[in-house]
Amino acid sequence: MRGLAVGDHVVVCWMPPCGICPSCLRGAGNLCLAGFANMGTPNYRYDGADLFGFSGTGTFAEESVVAAGCAVKLPQDVPFEIGALIGCGVTTGVGAAIHTAKVEPGSSVVVIGCGGVGIAAIQGARVAGAAQILAVDPVAGRREWALRFGATEAVTPEGLTEARQRLTAGEGFDYAFEVVGRSATVRAAYDATRRGGAVVVVGAGAMDDLVQFNMFELFFNEKRILPSLYGGTDVLRGYRTIIDLWRAGRLDLAGLITHHVRLEAVNDAIAQMRSGEALRTVIDL
Numbered sequence: 001m002r003g004l005a006v007g008d009h010v011v012v013c014w015m016p017p018c019g020i021c022p023s024c025l026r027g028a029g030n031l032c033l034a035g036f037a038n039m040g041t042p043n044y045r046y047d048g049a050d051l052f053g054f055s056g057t058g059t060f061a062e063e064s065v066v067a068a069g070c071a072v073k074l075p076q077d078v079p080f081e082i083g084a085l086i087g088c089g090v091t092t093g094v095g096a097a098i099h100t101a102k103v104e105p106g107s108s109v110v111v112i113g114c115g116g117v118g119i120a121a122i123q124g125a126r127v128a129g130a131a132q133i134l135a136v137d138p139v140a141g142r143r144e145w146a147l148r149f150g151a152t153e154a155v156t157p158e159g160l161t162e163a164r165q166r167l168t169a170g171e172g173f174d175y176a177f178e179v180v181g182r183s184a185t186v187r188a189a190y191d192a193t194r195r196g197g198a199v200v201v202v203g204a205g206a207m208d209d210l211v212q213f214n215m216f217e218l219f220f221n222e223k224r225i226l227p228s229l230y231g232g233t234d235v236l237r238g239y240r241t242i243i244d245l246w247r248a249g250r251l252d253l254a255g256l257i258t259h260h261v262r263l264e265a266v267n268d269a270i271a272q273m274r275s276g277e278a279l280r281t282v283i284d285l
């Protein structure tokens with residue numbers, strides 16, 4: 001692989017940009033589908049049978065075989081556990097605020113869903129200079145994290161309508177980030193946004209979950225619906241932005257890691273994520 005040497009540290013990228021397709025050439029390497037071919041290639045064997053790693057990465061393992069483009073060189077001063085965060089969630093959340101929404105200084109922001117990606121979106125909005133950042137999550141612990149990482153206020157989903165009225169004089173937020181991946185919360189984000197504002201869809205939803213907007217509101221309110229996939233920009237540019245902001249002390253990435261487990265306890269890590277007990281769990285070998 002060009003630019004890599006034995007012993008280099010790498011981030012494992014689950015959707016590697018090819019660098020030469022039309023999407024890559026227009027700077028949208030996050031939309032490059034060439035790397036998806038990698039997902040259809042079994043990189044592993046078990047008892048003589050082919051095995052597929054999730055998204056071609058298979059990172060819940062001591063060692064992994066990945067396509068060359070999936071290995072993105074990590075500067076030596078970046079610890080492995082910080083690199084692990086950059087591979088997906090942090091790049092997705094921070095990028096949604098910085099690259100997709102291009103949050104303006106002094107603006108008002110609401111973030112619905114405050115797991116690891118939502119907290120990263122909150123940090124991105126803070127770095128971009130948002131004046132108000134409302135965090136919305138049903139889990140009390142996540143609301144506390146949101147406040148620690150830059151939210152100016154945190155409410156339950158039931159409190160969103162009141163907070164919108166109070167914080168924006170009923171106009172709605174300049175930007176609403178949906179970081180859950182459900183039609184109901186996309187609808188809530190749309191309703192929380194001011195006319196002419198931006199609804200940023202970050203959550204990964206299901207193919208059979210349909211969201212409804214009527215044709216009149218879609219036209220008349222001029223709310224921009226901005227989906228954001230993997231940080232909304234070229235993946236390598238996204239990684240670099242995160243690392244530069246982390247080095248400058250503008251992003252708190254170490255603070256996102258609330259739990260460590262050994263590889264054999266990987267199921268505990270998944271359970272901690274689902275319950276909201278953990279923000280990010282790092283698997284140590």
Ligand SMILES: [Zn+2]
Nearest residue numbers: 018021024032
């Ligand atoms: Zn490409």
